[in-house]
Amino acid sequence: MDADVIVVGAGPAGSATALRLARRGYRVTIIDRARFPRVKPCGEYLNPGAVAALKRLGVAEEIVAAGTALSGMFVAGSDGTTVWAAFPAGFGLLVPRARLDHLLLLQAARAGADVIEACRVAAAFPGARPAVAVRHAGRTVRLTARLVIGADGLRSVVARRAGPLMPVANGCYTIGAYFERLNVTGPRGDLHLGPGWYAGAALYGHGIGNVVAAAPRAFFQRVGGDPERAFAAACAGLPALARIVRGARRLTPFVSVGPLGYARRRATDDGILLVGDAAGTIDPMTGQGIALALRGAELAAEVADAALRCGDASARALRGYERARAQTFGDVWRASRILQWIGRRPRLATHLLRRLALKPRLATWLLGALSEP
Ligand SMILES: Cc1cc2nc3c(=O)[nH]c(=O)nc-3n(C[C@H](O)[C@H](O)[C@H](O)COP(=O)(O)OP(=O)(O)OC[C@H]3O[C@@H](n4cnc5c(N)ncnc54)[C@H](O)[C@@H]3O)c2cc1C
Structure with a gap:
């Protein structure tokens, strides 16, 4: 066995999960195809829910120092309407993804996770002894673990073994x-x-x-x-x-x-858990992806810890993870789809924005609702 847990992908979901499990004493290996710091297409907005998740992870200080704090958001419509909405609580953050993701990965390494960079995972194999195949020095090497966590983003290789991705509607x-x-x-x-x-x-x-x-x-x-x-x-x-x-x-x-856009997957298989974008995505309009990745890492680490302690990481033993995700993210998924629907109807979106411009408290409430996974 090469590790207790192999985490594929060192974005916010993978590094936060690896960090949490390494702190609990597990032998964690985290593998990414990129060498860090690396570029990741993103709006680079962390909502107050994401900042709160960084605080719970104990890494907020360094990341906040690397970014720019926000007390609210500026929203503008195509008819010239503008709204500045304050966050009801906490603060948001702008931070370049190259910086954010590198800092999180360094924290995972500091907690004891082994980091393998510039190494693409070609395939994942579910089972009682799950494994991944990686390309190294021109050869394909198989690494085994007690649990494989797929945090390899939108086009996850690990997720392909857990089930088909729901097609993105109106992406x-x-x-x-x-x-x-x-x-x-x-x-x-x-x-x-x-x-x-x-x-x-x-x-x-x-x-x-x-x-x-x-x-x-x-x-x-x-x-x-x-x-x-x-x-x-x-x-x-x-x-x-x-x-x-x-x-x-x-x-x-x-x-x-x-x-x-909105797309979900079954997030478990025998010996496999998916977290972050690998498990599902929403439209980036509402800027919630990083918060969902960090909150998802909390759920994944809890379920992984329980499975590893009782020595059963079968799909059946991991089933609670699907329920926890549905409970935690259900409202966010629904709200994101409604806003996506409104966003595709320019007259309705303009009308909503004009109302929000007249009612700053309503705008603040909406921003708060979109900040909490
Ligand atoms: C254009 C755009 C704008 C966005 N704007 C925002 C925003 O402003 N705020 C917000 O909160 N969210 C935003 N999002 C969403 C957010 O970027 C994602 O939800 C978030 O990055 C998910 O984190 P993750 O760790 O799951 O995946 P990722 O951050 O995608 O990380 C996945 C990692 O896996 C690695 N990887 C992939 N395949 C392999 C492989 N085969 N082998 C090894 N490694 C692999 C990649 O190199 C990468 O490092 C935006 C997304 C997009 C596309």
Whole structure:
């Protein structure tokens, strides 16, 4: 046996799960295909629920110091309506994913997890002695453990063994990059809603920020395959964002991902648990993915610990994990689908935004509801 637990993927879900299990004294190996720090397409917004989860993990201080704290969110509509909504409690954070994910992985290593970077897991094998196959020095090597945790994100290799992914309905495609000379002064977290598409902006201050636009496939097909043109077309329909990006200079290449949206998987198999995006995703519009990954890591670590202690990591013994996920995330999944539905109806979205502009307390309540997994 090469480890008690092999965690595949060192994003927030994988590193937080590895950290929790290493602290409980298990021999944990965490494997990622990337070398850290690595780039991850993201809006880089952590809601107060994510910050609270980092606090429970005992790593918030270092990560907060690496980011920019937010007391609320700025939301703008395509008709020029703007809303600034304060968080009802706690604070949010903007932090570059390269930094966040690296800091979490270093914490897992500090807690005793063995870290293997630049190593792609080619396959996972469920069973009483679960295993993964990795490519190393031109050879395929099989590593075994008492439990394999799939935290390898959206296109999870481990998840392919646990069951098919629910197809993403009305999924969006995203395109984003870092910019300088943005026309905005202070740090701010922005959501810009447009006629059928939207954009998020992590504005770090001093004109530096990460801007990500999300739109249906038909939008990108209409404007052609050129990322520069697609991004410009998305911003042109978002008046407040168009002002911010006018004259800005792009610092990094555009990165695209998709389709993204609500999709779930069975999260257990014999000797296998899935956590984070590997187990399911929602539309990134509401900026909840990192909070769900960190909260999911708490559930996964509890269930893994109980299974390892009683020496039974069969799918039957892990069944409680599915129930815990449904109980914890059910409302979030439902709310995300409702908001996605509204987001695809520009007139309704504009109407909602105008109401929120008149009722800041309602906006604060909504932001609070979207911050708690
Ligand atoms: C464009 C975009 C914008 C978003 N904006 C936000 C936002 O502002 N706020 C928010 O909270 N959420 C946002 N999300 C969602 C958020 O990024 C995810 O929910 C979150 O990253 C999930 O964490 P994870 O650890 O499950 O997966 P990931 O962060 O994707 O990590 C998975 C890891 O697994 C590794 N891996 C994958 N395959 C293999 C393999 N075969 N072998 C070894 N390693 C492998 C990858 O290299 C990666 O490091 C956004 C998502 C997208 C795509």
